[in-house]
Amino acid sequence: MVDGSILIIDDNKSILSALEILLQFEYKTVKTINNPNQISSYPDLGDIDIVLLDMNFSAGVNTGNEGLFWLKEIKKKAPETSVIMMTAYGAVELAVKALKEGAADFVLKPWKNEKLLTTIRSAYLLRKSKKEIKNLKQKEQHLKQVLNQDKNYIVGTSKAINSVLKLTHKVAKTDVSVLITGENGTGKELIARELHRSSARKNEVFIGVDMGSISESLFESELFGHVKGAFTDAKEDRIGKFEAANSGTLFLDEIGNLSMPMQAKLLSAIQNKVIVRVGSNKEVPVDIRLVCATNNDLFQMVKDGLFREDLLYRLNTIHIKIPPLRERDQDILVLADFFLKKFASKYGKPQMDMMQTAKEKLMSYPWPGNIRELQHALERAVILAEGNSLKPDDLLLQASPSMKGEQLSVTLEEMEHLMITNALNEHNGNFSAAAEQLGISRQTLYNKLKKMNPDGQ
Incomplete structure (x- = not known):
């Protein structure tokens, strides 16, 4: 017996009895009504799997218009319910005409039992498929909402950050490609998420990819997917990031780390708006909003022959440059207060505040690691602080502070070198732990060390 429900609607009581006898051993629930006017007030019509609906209810009328009318009424109340029309x-x-109006099938009276049961079985499977599709769509929408939840906020009131946000919201209304640049830790991904959240694609998925962590051998598989058997470990079909982001936003971080062959493959996908899975010849169209980010000077890389000029102009329809924290000095204490409250709540110290001398120390520091460094500094301070007030000594900063208004005595490249060296020393050479502290991927850390020591010294 199938765990399904059937409603039979016919003004002929003999028909109702015959069908009820036939179907009661096939389906768990079989109900009947002899007046179609009861359809409008029928309880839980949407829970009925199949409706068997007569097409003529008035004596001497055989046009089928009555049945078509009630078919429309049923589909309004229960669009997923399968309706089988019956007529002599x-x-x-x-x-x-009945099929065009949404009927699942059409049965002539008198019917053959086996054929009728087969027709009803097919209609039941159709109804089941519709329910599964509806459930999958609901789960997909819920998943998108979960994936798009961003518990990080863009905090600040400075003219510099307000200018960035104004441009971000203006550009978000379009579908153009956006290149976000800025130093490490300035919040490039937050701006990318704000672009997505303010766009027409906000109800679709946001997929972020750290390009610096993808090896050249896995590039195509990660971005474009693969089919079963395409290579040794390809045990099943897998979609790539482009397909996963279809209809939504694809964020490619660390875009400046791509090799020239990888750049060529990415350019082809962007230009043609199609991808081909590894091991397949079938083109798959994709519709994405592309947002990329880097801390590299791509224009200089083009001059040096390290980045394709045609790819740069594909990515750079709109350029959003995020200012470093030292150019947002009025935001430093605003951000510090935000992080202080966040971590004080997280670590069970809700009454914590900050001494004025600690605030002065924050304001005099150059913040080479930008907002990410400030966040980590406040988290460490909250964890290590003995009392309820943060003191200057609780703020363990990576380098000696430079007084506001004074020029840094080291270059940013030297500061980055210092931060990497300090992180590796602090974690006894553990690359994973050092990369986590610096807020970058392990592969990006390798790449930066290689750039710092091209001869492997």
Whole structure:
């Protein structure tokens, strides 16, 4: 017996009895009504899997218009319910019209039991498929909402950050490609998420990819997917990031780390708006909003022959440059207060505040690691602080502070070198732990060390 429900609607009580006897051993629930006017007030019509609906209810009328009317009413109340039309007056035109109005099938009276059972079984499977599709769509929408939840906020009131946000919200209304640049830790991904959240694609998925962590051998598989058997470990079909982000936003971080061959493959996908999975010849169209980010000077890389000029102009329709924290000095204490409250709550110290001398120390520091460094500094301070007030000594900063207004005595490249060296020393050479502290991927850390020591010294 199938765990399904059937509602039979016919003004002929003999028909109702015959169908009820036939179906009661096939389906768990079989109900009948002899007046179609009861359809409007029928309880939980959407829970019925199949409706068997007569097409003519008035004596001497055989046009089928009554049945078509009630078919429309049922589909309004229960669009996923499968409806099978029944009539003693068969006509091809009438059957076609019923199917166009949403009927699952058409049965002539008198019927053959085996054929009727087969027709009902097919309609039941159709109804089941519709329910599964609806459930999958609901789960997909819920998943998108979960994935798009961003518990990080863009905090600040400075003119510099307000200018960035104004441009971000203006550009978000379009579908153009956006290149976000800025030093490490300035919040490039937050701006990318704000672009997505303010766009027409906000109800679709946001997929972020750290390009610096993808090896050249896995580049195509990660971005474009693969089919089963495409290579040794390809045990099943897998979609790539482009397909996963279809209809939504694809964020490619560390875009400046791509090799020239990888750049060529990415350019082809962007230009043609199609991808081909590894091991397949079938082109798959993709519709994405592309946002990329880097801390590298791509224009200089083009001059040095390290980045394709045609790819740069594909990515750079709109350029958003995020200012470093030292150019947002009025935001430093605003951000510090935000992080202080966040971590004080997280670590069970809700009454914590900050001494004025600690604030002065924050304001005099150059913040080479920008907002990410400030965040880590406040988290460490909250964890290590003995009392309820943060003191200057609780703030363990990576380098000696430079007084506001004074020029840094080291270059940013030298500061980055110092931060990497300090992080590796602090974690006894553990690359994973050092990369986590610096807020970059392990692969990006390798790449930066290689750039710092091209001869492997």
